[in-house]
Amino acid sequence: MEKERGRWVCVGRLREYPQTIGDLEALLGESGPHFELDGWMWCGRCERAYPVGEIRVMKSGPGWGYYEWALECPTDGCPGRRADWYPWHPNELPRAIHAGYPAVPETGARYPL
């Protein structure tokens, strides 16, 4: 998997791709939680929160593989992908079990489960 991951290149942040923001399903070719661009996401791998627009947009190398596009967690070195993320919402993890977590999180701050 590491060799395969090396073929992905970060081509920007999600906020730089307004034409794709409302259509994450098409971008990824898979289903998952719904995110609003002006909202926040929490990554279950690194347990950090970010504005949705900070999500890294990845593109695979020429002729490589079926998944031409992917989204990756903003934390350096975190392999978190969409399936690992939750909208920052009181009914979603981790806020559902940590009522004291703020309504607006600190960018990149760790909020343990």
Ligand SMILES: [Zn+2]
């Ligand atoms: Zn992460």
